[in-house]
Amino acid sequence: MRGIFLTHSHMGHVSGLVHLGPESLNTNSLPLYATPKLHDWIESGPPWKNLLRNSHTLRKEIVPEQTIELTPEIRLKAICVPHRDEYAETLAFRIEGPHRCALYLPDIDSWKHLDPPIEDHVTAVDRAYLDGTFFDTNELPGRPISEVPHPTLCESMTEFDSLSLEHRSRIHFLHLNHTNPVLDPQSTESKTLREAGFKIAEDGEIFTL
Ligand SMILES: [Zn+2]
């Protein structure tokens, strides 16, 4: 199966939809999965409203906490996570295949308000792609990081310190801001993260379920 799954409405997660139109990929009925609220927002005006109207996409609704059977062997469950929900909810995805299971959680304000705790989600999957936006709170000079809250990688390393090395190695951080020093594999910060057992996700990474 193929399709696009949207976690939430923020710029980096929806703006790429413009490439599905006639000027670029010109897709035909590509399944687009999102919550009803997010679909309504996308369909409410330019630049995306013609995608559905002109059958470039197919509206597929996700209801949080309900499991969707994507194929007889692949199931997906959306989990609501706390994140600046200006236009629609923010989701994480738990994707279960015949052999392995993955968690995709690119955006969250903090690990503190997740129930069950993030550690329970991580230990229940084989691979966890988690929010690694900022390394620490000094990355946005002249702008309070509280306006764009994310758990920093420093906080995440402390949070996951209690996990075993094997569990920590299941965590691949992604959604790295351009200011994040771990983007440079030679940086001290990148080495610190990897020496603690964590991984940094790569563009185009494939995980077989
Ligand atoms: Zn976001």
Ligand SMILES: [Zn+2]
């Ligand atoms: Zn984001």
